[in-house]
Structures are given as C-alpha cells and as structure tokens.
Amino acid sequence: MDLADSADLEDNMSTLLALEHISKSYPMANQDVPVLQDITFTVNEGEFVTIMGPSGSGKTTLMHILGCLDVPTEGHYRFHDKDLAHLSEMQLTRVRREHIGFVFQNFNLLTTLNALENVTLPLIYQRLSRHEQQRRAREALARVGLEHRLTYRPNQLSGGQQQRVAIARALVTRPPLILADEPTGNLDSQTGLEVLQLFQELSQEGHTIVMITHDRDVAKWGHRILEIKDGRIVADREVNR
Amino acid sequence: MIGQILRISFRAIWAQKVRSILTMLGVIIGVAAVIALVSLGNGAQQSITSHIQSLGSNLIDVNVGYNPFAAGPSSSTASTPATPPPPLTQNQVSQLGLTKGIVAAAPVMSGNATLAVGDNTLSSPLDGTSSAYASILQYHLAEGRFLSPLDVDAANPVIVLGSGDAATLFGSTDPVGDIVTVNGVPLHVIGVLAAKPTAAGENPNDFAVIPWTTYNQIFGDNGITTVDLSAAKTANVTSVVDRLDDKLLNWLGSSQDFTVTAQSQILSTLSAVNKVTTYLLGGVASISLIVGGIGIMNIMLVSVTERTREIGIRKAVGASTRDILLQFLVEALVLSGLGGLIGVAGGVAFSHVIAKLLQSTAIVSVPMTIVAFAFALAVGLVFGLWPATRAALMRPAAALRVD
Known part of the structure; x- marks a missing residue:
C-alpha cells in the first residue's frame, strides 16, 4: 500500500474502536481505588495514536482494557461496533486472538522458545496448519528484518532485535489493532529510534496502532496524542507535521 | 495442536x-x-x-499320631495322650486304598540313612514304601525298574535312587546293578528316578527308596504311621478326605489321633x-x-x-x-x-x-x-x-x- 492509498483510506475513515465513559477501579484495603475515570475517545482505522502520561496515570490499565486483557468497571468499549465491556473470558480471548497484537516494554518473549517459535505462538492458538504457521511467521520476521535470526533464542538477541521479534509476533496474525506499551522503554535511544521508524512504516502500510508512552518525544511519532493524567484524559490533539 | x-x-x-x-x-x-x-x-x-503339583496335586497324606489341632472331642484332658495311637496294619493300608475315589495307596516310612559306595558316603533321606509310591508321587524312571510287589513281600535287598543321589554316588556311570550300602547293609540298585524340577528351594531328587519291609529290617519295625494315597483325577477330593476320615475315626476312635491332608487343599x-x-x-x-x-x-x-x-x-x-x-x-x-x-x-x-x-x-x-x-x-x-x-x-x- 503506498502513501496515496493510505491518504485515500484516511478520507473514508471508519471507527475501529470507541471508549465511552470507561472507568476502572481496583479494590484495595476494603476501598475501591479508581484508576481510570470517565475515559471517552475513539480510534479510527489506520490511525497511529499515542497515549501519553506519567507513571501511575493509569495508562497501562487503559492498554489492558483496550487489549481485552482486563474489563472496565463501568462504561462501554465498542470494537468494530461490538460492545466488549461485558463479554465472557472466552469471547475476550477470541478478540485478543483475532483482532489485537501486543508489543510490550520488556518484550515478553518466551525465553525457552527461539525467534521463529515465539512468532508462531499466536498462530498455534489460531489452530492454523503447521505449514501456514511456518510461512506466516517467516514472512513476519522478514518484515522486521530478522529473517537470518530465526533459530536464535531471546538471550542471543540484542534488545532491539528482541523487540522486533515481539513486533513480528504482533503482526503475524494480521490484526486490525496493534497495541504497544512503552515499546522503546527498555532500549537505548538509537535502537528506540529504529523501532519507532518500524512503527511508522507499519502505520504507513495501513496498520492501526495505539502506543503508550511517558516520553513526549516518543509520543510525537503518532498522528494524534492523548494525554492522560490521574486516570483522566486531559488533552486530545492532532500532531502537526 | x-x-x-x-x-x-x-x-x-x-x-x-x-x-x-x-x-x-x-x-x-x-x-x-x-x-x-x-x-x-x-x-x-x-x-x-x-x-505341590510335582508332588501330585491329587496326593492325599494320612498320618497317624496325636494332633491337638484336630476338631472334635478330645481323647484325654492331658496335652498329650497317655498312649500314642496304634500304627496301621498292612490290611488297613489296603482298605484305605480301596476307599471310593482312591486309586493307589502306599505306606511310607521316612528317615535319614548313610548311603555308601566304596569310600563315597552320603547322608540322604530314605523312604521305605511299596510299589505304588512312584505313581502316587509321579516319579518316572530314568534307568532300570521301580520296586515290585514281590520286592516288598520278600523284603528284597534292593534300592531305587533319586537322580540327585545317583549323581552324587556314581557320577555319570549307570548305577543299576551296583551295590549301595545303607547303614552298612548292602542293597542292589535296581533303578534310578528321572529328575523332577527343583521348586521352592527343595530338591525332590536327593533321596532314595527301598521296600518298607526291608526298611523295617534295617531300622526296626515301628509300624505304619504314614500312608500316601492318590485320588482319582475326577474324584471330589473333599468327599474322599471325608471318607478316609470316617474309616480312620472308626479304627482309632478319636479325630485327634490322625491327620488327613490333601495337597490340593494345601495348594488352594x-x-x-x-x-x-x-x-x-x-x-x-x-x-x-x-x-x-x-x-x-x-x-x-x-x-x-x-x-x-x-x-x-x-x-x-x-x-x-x-x-x-x-x-x-x-x-x-x-x-x-x-x-x-x-x-x-x-x-x-x-x-x-x-x-x-x-x-x-x-x-x-x-x-x-x-x-x-x-x-x-x-x-x-x-x-x-x-x-x-x-x-x-x-x-x-x-x-x-x-x-
């Protein structure tokens, strides 16, 4: 997909997900501690959104809710016009399996598996054939430039390479949404830059990306920045380029 | 998956x-x-x-002697009776053999004897018995012949060796026709028994057999206190044992004076x-x-x-x-x-x-x-x-x- 197509896509943007008055609180010492309060925003298909906030602002909890790893206490979460807020664990699993790819700060690769096996993991749970698993995993690893590191274990790879394996794992199911939680947090600035460039390329290829960070310079890579503080959205603005 | x-x-x-x-x-x-x-x-x-099967699973043992564990009225209040029960006569052995369901009966006298061939001596179990013994205990002959009724009637000086004893005394040479002394009495070897498999740590081949009449001549006449019988293959062992019990009770007067043991019952x-x-x-x-x-x-x-x-x-x-x-x-x-x-x-x-x-x-x-x-x-x-x-x-x- 070239740039003209992606611009074309932005013209008929359709809503991928919408959060409506989402709240989340955790019971702690007989008290409900609110972490997120009245969060409302939408993400369109093909958008690259960054959610920026200091640590403790609730941004990881927000990502868990966006990724169906957790459920909100209140509010509605529409994904492809389907309300996910009150789905069963089995239904949430299906959403994660089919629609969402995760990239974490500490890579979260399984240390006992090599790069190819790590990328294959989501496809195993999709019950794809062995042949299809191999083909797609190799393709995803080639996309992130690691086709020569297929049999390397995570401890044999550099931080940047590990994060690229993790990105390949997120891409391999061709999900409508890629969620990244501080993807550069554990990387030096040069490697971090390369990872951010990779995200930018993926965005230009049409992937919808929601990235969470505490770093304003990292946040600027998105098309749009949502600022979150003390569990509330305090700003929502387009990035001027 | x-x-x-x-x-x-x-x-x-x-x-x-x-x-x-x-x-x-x-x-x-x-x-x-x-x-x-x-x-x-x-x-x-x-x-x-x-x-037990090598002994013969249809083997029945009759022992005459005080048995305090037998059921029934005690013949005396003392722990051992004043007089031991009388041994069985040859006629009574024949009558036990004629019991319905019994095919053979042989009196058995058991002891240890010193067997010698020249300088070669051996202490071995020795049974004095009759010609029916081999079929009751399921021994076959490797060489020669077994005891005949005539040997028993005439108290002939003959001996049949178990394969173990034959090997110890004679090595690989055929002992039939040779002389073995039993406690100094010379006896003709007339046969050697075929070996039975060793089982449960006991060797059924290290022994010798002579006519019981000859046994009495060498060791003195102590009467017949043990009879080995074999039941017919088709017989109900329990009822055969009952019939033997009845006869013995009739002769001896107390159920504590004898024991009837069927191998098949022990086996089960x-x-x-x-x-x-x-x-x-x-x-x-x-x-x-x-x-x-x-x-x-x-x-x-x-x-x-x-x-x-x-x-x-x-x-x-x-x-x-x-x-x-x-x-x-x-x-x-x-x-x-x-x-x-x-x-x-x-x-x-x-x-x-x-x-x-x-x-x-x-x-x-x-x-x-x-x-x-x-x-x-x-x-x-x-x-x-x-x-x-x-x-x-x-x-x-x-x-x-x-x-």
Missing part, C-alpha cells in the same frame, strides 16, 4: 531436568515397587504351585494366602504412587507460580483458558507418564535381579504392568488438575504485571 502442546511440555520439563527427575522419582519408585512386588509374588505363587489355601499377600504388598506400594502424585502437584504449583508471566503472555497472544489448562495438564501427564515408563522398566529389572538373588522366579504380569502405568497417569491427571486450573484461571492483566 496436541502435538505442539506435547512438544511444549517436553521442552518445559527438559528446561528443568533435575527438578523434573526428582519430581518423577516418586512415581518411578511407586510403579517400580508395585511391579516388582507383584512379579515376585506371582513368581513365588508359581513355584509353590509347581512344587497357599495360593489364596499368597494372592492376598501379593496384592496387599502391591496396594501398600501403590500408596507411594499417591505420594509421588503429591510431589507432582507440589512442583506443578511452583511451576505455575514461576511461570505466571508466561501464562500472561500466552493469554495475551490468544491462548484460551482451555489452552492453558491443557498445557499444564499435559505437562503433569508427561511427568507422570515418563515416570511410569521408567518405573515399569525399573520394576521389571529390579524384580529379575531380586528373583536371581533369592533363587526364585519373577513373573511380570502384563495386565498388572498396564494397571500400574495407568494408575501413574491417573495420579498425574488428578494431581495436575488443581495446578492447571490455577494457571488457566489467572487474569491475563494480573499475570502480566508480575515480574
């Missing part, structure tokens, strides 16, 4: 080799113990059975006792399998806690509750199954080693082995269920937060 889960399980187990082996040890020892004990028990059972009693003992031991050993299962549960719980993050990652990339449950269950099953296989191999090897040391036999029962292995798998399943459920029910967000 299952193939991939199995591969994942083997890898997880391989990643913790020492821990996995220690975990499996409980199951290994349990399965090996069950198999070894049951195999040795079966071996003992078979050697007892074959020993011994078999039953041995069976109970074997399964009791097997049952005790299977308790160690349950202990092994608890070991598996313990390690699986530790493993689930250690791998919380892995569970979170797997759930994030699309593993369902069932996928995770299956993964940890398969892991527990692989642990117990591998342990079971090693245990089977160990148990079979161990039972043969022990059997060799005890000069017994081990009979590995295939159904028992399958049961022990299946029990190991069941233990893995049961004790793996709780840890696997704990893993499966973890909330993904909470699992990912753990460092």
Whole structure:
C-alpha cells in the first residue's frame, strides 16, 4: 500500500474502536481505588495514536482494557461496533486472538522458545496448519528484518532485535489493532529510534496502532496524542507535521 | 495442536531436568515397587504351585499320631495322650486304598540313612514304601525298574535312587546293578528316578527308596504311621478326605489321633494366602504412587507460580483458558507418564535381579504392568488438575504485571 492509498483510506475513515465513559477501579484495603475515570475517545482505522502520561496515570490499565486483557468497571468499549465491556473470558480471548497484537516494554518473549517459535505462538492458538504457521511467521520476521535470526533464542538477541521479534509476533496474525506499551522503554535511544521508524512504516502500510508512552518525544511519532493524567484524559490533539 | 502442546511440555520439563527427575522419582519408585512386588509374588505363587503339583496335586497324606489341632472331642484332658495311637496294619493300608475315589495307596516310612559306595558316603533321606509310591508321587524312571510287589513281600535287598543321589554316588556311570550300602547293609540298585524340577528351594531328587519291609529290617519295625494315597483325577477330593476320615475315626476312635491332608487343599489355601499377600504388598506400594502424585502437584504449583508471566503472555497472544489448562495438564501427564515408563522398566529389572538373588522366579504380569502405568497417569491427571486450573484461571492483566 503506498502513501496515496493510505491518504485515500484516511478520507473514508471508519471507527475501529470507541471508549465511552470507561472507568476502572481496583479494590484495595476494603476501598475501591479508581484508576481510570470517565475515559471517552475513539480510534479510527489506520490511525497511529499515542497515549501519553506519567507513571501511575493509569495508562497501562487503559492498554489492558483496550487489549481485552482486563474489563472496565463501568462504561462501554465498542470494537468494530461490538460492545466488549461485558463479554465472557472466552469471547475476550477470541478478540485478543483475532483482532489485537501486543508489543510490550520488556518484550515478553518466551525465553525457552527461539525467534521463529515465539512468532508462531499466536498462530498455534489460531489452530492454523503447521505449514501456514511456518510461512506466516517467516514472512513476519522478514518484515522486521530478522529473517537470518530465526533459530536464535531471546538471550542471543540484542534488545532491539528482541523487540522486533515481539513486533513480528504482533503482526503475524494480521490484526486490525496493534497495541504497544512503552515499546522503546527498555532500549537505548538509537535502537528506540529504529523501532519507532518500524512503527511508522507499519502505520504507513495501513496498520492501526495505539502506543503508550511517558516520553513526549516518543509520543510525537503518532498522528494524534492523548494525554492522560490521574486516570483522566486531559488533552486530545492532532500532531502537526 | 496436541502435538505442539506435547512438544511444549517436553521442552518445559527438559528446561528443568533435575527438578523434573526428582519430581518423577516418586512415581518411578511407586510403579517400580508395585511391579516388582507383584512379579515376585506371582513368581513365588508359581513355584509353590509347581512344587505341590510335582508332588501330585491329587496326593492325599494320612498320618497317624496325636494332633491337638484336630476338631472334635478330645481323647484325654492331658496335652498329650497317655498312649500314642496304634500304627496301621498292612490290611488297613489296603482298605484305605480301596476307599471310593482312591486309586493307589502306599505306606511310607521316612528317615535319614548313610548311603555308601566304596569310600563315597552320603547322608540322604530314605523312604521305605511299596510299589505304588512312584505313581502316587509321579516319579518316572530314568534307568532300570521301580520296586515290585514281590520286592516288598520278600523284603528284597534292593534300592531305587533319586537322580540327585545317583549323581552324587556314581557320577555319570549307570548305577543299576551296583551295590549301595545303607547303614552298612548292602542293597542292589535296581533303578534310578528321572529328575523332577527343583521348586521352592527343595530338591525332590536327593533321596532314595527301598521296600518298607526291608526298611523295617534295617531300622526296626515301628509300624505304619504314614500312608500316601492318590485320588482319582475326577474324584471330589473333599468327599474322599471325608471318607478316609470316617474309616480312620472308626479304627482309632478319636479325630485327634490322625491327620488327613490333601495337597490340593494345601495348594488352594497357599495360593489364596499368597494372592492376598501379593496384592496387599502391591496396594501398600501403590500408596507411594499417591505420594509421588503429591510431589507432582507440589512442583506443578511452583511451576505455575514461576511461570505466571508466561501464562500472561500466552493469554495475551490468544491462548484460551482451555489452552492453558491443557498445557499444564499435559505437562503433569508427561511427568507422570515418563515416570511410569521408567518405573515399569525399573520394576521389571529390579524384580529379575531380586528373583536371581533369592533363587526364585519373577513373573511380570502384563495386565498388572498396564494397571500400574495407568494408575501413574491417573495420579498425574488428578494431581495436575488443581495446578492447571490455577494457571488457566489467572487474569491475563494480573499475570502480566508480575515480574
């Protein structure tokens, strides 16, 4: 997909997900501690959104809710016009399996598996054939430039390479949404830059990306920045380029 | 899918080799113990059975003598009777032989004698008996002939050697026609018995047989106190024993003055006792399998806690509750199954080693082995269920937060 197509896509943007008055609180010492309060925003298909906030602002909890790893206490979460807020664990699993790819700060690769096996993991749970698993995993690893590191274990790879394996794992199911939680947090600035460039390329290829960070310079890579503080959205603005 | 889960399980187990082996040890020892004990028990059972059958499973023994354990009214209040019961006459032996269901009867006098050929001497059990003895105790002849009724009537100086005694006294030369002295009395060797298999540590070949009349001449006449009889193959041994009991009670007047023992009854009693003992031991050993299962549960719980993050990652990339449950269950099953296989191999090897040391036999029962292995798998399943459920029910967000 070239740039003209992606611009074309932005013209008929359709809503991928919408959060409506989402709240989340955790019971702690007989008290409900609110972490997120009245969060409302939408993400369109093909958008690259960054959610920026200091640590403790609730941004990881927000990502868990966006990724169906957790459920909100209140509010509605529409994904492809389907309300996910009150789905069963089995239904949430299906959403994660089919629609969402995760990239974490500490890579979260399984240390006992090599790069190819790590990328294959989501496809195993999709019950794809062995042949299809191999083909797609190799393709995803080639996309992130690691086709020569297929049999390397995570401890044999550099931080940047590990994060690229993790990105390949997120891409391999061709999900409508890629969620990244501080993807550069554990990387030096040069490697971090390369990872951010990779995200930018993926965005230009049409992937919808929601990235969470505490770093304003990292946040600027998105098309749009949502600022979150003390569990509330305090700003929502387009990035001027 | 299952193939991939199995591969994942083997890898997880391989990643913790020492821990996995220690975990499996409980199951290994349990399965090996069950198999070894049951195999040795079966071996003992078979050697007892074959020993008794080699004596003749339709053998019935009549013994005249005080037997305080017999049921019925006591002939005297004292612990031993004032006068021992009279021995049986030759006529009474014939009458016992004519009992319905009995095909042969032979009086047996038993003792030890010194057998000598030249300088070669041997202390050996010696039986004085009649011509029916060989058929009752199922001895066949290797050389020569057995005692004839004429030998008994005439108290001929003849002797039939067991194969063990023949070998000790004569080596490989044929002893028939040679002379053996028994306590200094020279006797003609007229036959050698064919060897019977050794069983239960007893050798049925190290002995010799002479006519009972000759026995009385050498050792003095103490009367007939033991009669060996053989029941017809088709006879009901219990009712034959009852008929013999009736005759003896009639002659002797007290049921405490004689004993009638059927080998088949001993056989079935011994078999039953041995069976109970074997399964009791097997049952005790299977308790160690349950202990092994608890070991598996313990390690699986530790493993689930250690791998919380892995569970979170797997759930994030699309593993369902069932996928995770299956993964940890398969892991527990692989642990117990591998342990079971090693245990089977160990148990079979161990039972043969022990059997060799005890000069017994081990009979590995295939159904028992399958049961022990299946029990190991069941233990893995049961004790793996709780840890696997704990893993499966973890909330993904909470699992990912753990460092």
